[in-house]
Amino acid sequence: MSPVESASAEEVTSSPLVLEMAGVSIDYERRRLRTRAVHDVTLSVAHGEMVGLVGESGSGKTSIAMSALGLVPIAEGSIRVNGRSIDYRRRRSILEAGAQAVFQSPYSSLDPAQPVKAILSEPIFHERLSRAAVVERVRSALEDVGLDPAAMERYPREFSGGQRQRISIARAMMAQPSLLICDEPTSALDLSVQAQVANLLLDLQERHRTSYLIIGHDLPLMNHLTSRLYVMYRGHIVEEGPTALVYGSPAHPYTRALVLAAPVPDPLKQRERRALAKATVGRTPAAEGGCAFAPRCPFSTELCIRETPQLRRVGEVSVACHHDEALGTTAATTTRTGTAQPALSPTITIAPADQAGSETGRGTHASL
Numbered sequence: 001m002s003p004v005e006s007a008s009a010e011e012v013t014s015s016p017l018v019l020e021m022a023g024v025s026i027d028y029e030r031r032r033l034r035t036r037a038v039h040d041v042t043l044s045v046a047h048g049e050m051v052g053l054v055g056e057s058g059s060g061k062t063s064i065a066m067s068a069l070g071l072v073p074i075a076e077g078s079i080r081v082n083g084r085s086i087d088y089r090r091r092r093s094i095l096e097a098g099a100q101a102v103f104q105s106p107y108s109s110l111d112p113a114q115p116v117k118a119i120l121s122e123p124i125f126h127e128r129l130s131r132a133a134v135v136e137r138v139r140s141a142l143e144d145v146g147l148d149p150a151a152m153e154r155y156p157r158e159f160s161g162g163q164r165q166r167i168s169i170a171r172a173m174m175a176q177p178s179l180l181i182c183d184e185p186t187s188a189l190d191l192s193v194q195a196q197v198a199n200l201l202l203d204l205q206e207r208h209r210t211s212y213l214i215i216g217h218d219l220p221l222m223n224h225l226t227s228r229l230y231v232m233y234r235g236h237i238v239e240e241g242p243t244a245l246v247y248g249s250p251a252h253p254y255t256r257a258l259v260l261a262a263p264v265p266d267p268l269k270q271r272e273r274r275a276l277a278k279a280t281v282g283r284t285p286a287a288e289g290g291c292a293f294a295p296r297c298p299f300s301t302e303l304c305i306r307e308t309p310q311l312r313r314v315g316e317v318s319v320a321c322h323h324d325e326a327l328g329t330t331a332a333t334t335t336r337t338g339t340a341q342p343a344l345s346p347t348i349t350i351a352p353a354d355q356a357g358s359e360t361g362r363g364t365h366a367s368l
């Protein structure tokens with residue numbers, strides 16, 4: 001039996017979780033230099049849940065998506081989709097696990113040389129259905145995403161960006177996945193089309209009870225789409241909890257900076273918030289050991305530089321931070337009193353560049 005066929009039945013466990021990642025680390029090798037892109041990530045998606053993963057570019061979001069799809073190997077930890085162990089070397093176990101993906105660019109992810117019918121048939125090729133049955137599934141998938149079934153005879157270049165992303169979603173839905181991993185599904189689209197695609201994902205979730213892991217950096221959109229949110233920074237999960245809480249009253253200093261950088265309708269407020277966010281979120285060297293955010297964090301102490309903080313429960317969220325006093329108002333109040341208080345306006349401490357990462361570095365508080 002080839003390694004491809006040897007995914008054994010005993011590897012499958014029953015679980016209320018559609019995706020379970022435990023202690024996952026991912027390494028890449030470049031010019032014989034091995035670097036760790038993802039550190040000890042534990043993440044889950046329950047059946048029917050819409051979970052978000054946010055973080056700035058390079059934080060490891062796509063690596064996590066690729067590992068859950070068996071497209072990159074993991075150095076440590078384990079991944080299960082529908083209880084089935086995902087092994088990079090066993091393609092069949094991955095195909096059978098029931099996860100599909102929608103990627104950022106609807107331009108590069110669709111083969112321009114194939115008509116839509118062929119593109120959509122690919123995920124069900126292994127089911128060896130009759131030609132008529134395949135056409136019926138393609139027709140139904142196109143209707144499901146709001147496209148005319150006649151689209152099946154046309155080529156990707158004949159469609160707009162939004163329509164192409166609908167085709168990508170239809171392709172992913174062809175295999176009737178229980179988990180859909182969407183890596184920045186709207187960020188390559190025009191603003192006007194983004195909401196339509198986001199609403200289509202919500203609509204599909206309602207109709208098919210599909211579970212989602214949605215990766216993105218548009219926090220208001222993630223707030224609209226997801227019920228639970230993970231925040232990543234330089235390969236580490238730094239905060240996790242109900243989206244309304246993480247977005248509405250962020251606890252971790254990095255999440256607070258990320259929320260400040262998110263767009264708001266008032267341009268004056270926007271400029272103010274972005275300036276504050278910039279003071280903590282910029283391109284600075286990663287910390288070697290300790291808290292990855294320490295070089296940018298105004299609350300950083302010697303402990304932060306020495307020891308990597310583990311996620312710990314603070315009220316309804318989990319936060320990877322050593323110091324209660326660095327946490328946002330709701331989380332900090334929860335730690336002190338054991339009950340969450342109503343969200344206060346977000347505050348963030350800005351440290352001068354030379355102070356960030358110092359032993360006691362405390363900056364000036366700026367309330368918004």
Ligand SMILES: Nc1ncnc2c1ncn2[C@@H]1O[C@H](COP(=O)(O)OP(=O)(O)O)[C@@H](O)[C@H]1O
Pocket residue numbers: 028029030037055056057058059060061062063064
């Ligand atoms: N194939 C690869 N080879 C080497 N390094 C990679 C590769 N893919 C990603 N990386 C690195 O891993 C880190 C995380 O990348 P990625 O997962 O793409 O982050 P994100 O999706 O959050 O932007 C980055 O530093 C990136 O340069």
Ligand code: SF4
Pocket residue numbers: 253254291292293294297298299300301304309320321322323326
């Ligand atoms: S206070 Fe320390 S542990 Fe918490 S985010 Fe800042 S540097 Fe990291």
Ligand SMILES: [Mg+2]
Pocket residue numbers: 061062063183
């Ligand atoms: Mg990415």
